[in-house]
Amino acid sequence: MLPSEILAELKRLTSELSKGYEALYEAETELAQAELDLDTVEQKAFIAAQGTVADRTAIARLESSQNRFSRDLARAQVNRIKTKIRSLESSLTASQSMARLVESEMKL
Numbered sequence: 001m002l003p004s005e006i007l008a009e010l011k012r013l014t015s016e017l018s019k020g021y022e023a024l025y026e027a028e029t030e031l032a033q034a035e036l037d038l039d040t041v042e043q044k045a046f047i048a049a050q051g052t053v054a055d056r057t058a059i060a061r062l063e064s065s066q067n068r069f070s071r072d073l074a075r076a077q078v079n080r081i082k083t084k085i086r087s088l089e090s091s092l093t094a095s096q097s098m099a100r101l102v103e104s105e106m107k108l
Contacts, residue, residue: 003106006099013092020085027078034071041067 001009046060061068 001098001102003099003102006095006102009095010092010099013088013095017085017088017092020081020088024078024081024085027074027081031071031074031078034067034074038064038067038071 042060042064045063046056049056049059051059
């Protein structure tokens with residue numbers, strides 16, 4: 001790679017990482033909201049249900065299943081973004097290594 005190509009790649013990766021960190025914050029906020037929604041629906045359903053504790057727990061879990069699914073999807077999104085950030089960080093490190101190699105070759 002040419003030095004200009006390496007610099008362009010470093011800029012691109014840095015920009016993508018910045019976007020990734022913002023996306024992670026937003027996804028974590030959505031996950032927190034989904035967990036709050038799940039807890040609220042599940043506890044309200046438990047309080048409103050009749051029967052034994054096991055029955056009430058089962059009813060509450062059934063009534064909050066859609067919220068649980070939404071929470072799980074939000075968690076998957078957070079994990080996906082974290083994986084992408086790690087990948088970008090690895091690529092950035094590799095590009096920085098290439099830049100140092102090119103720089104050392106140019107000094108020779």
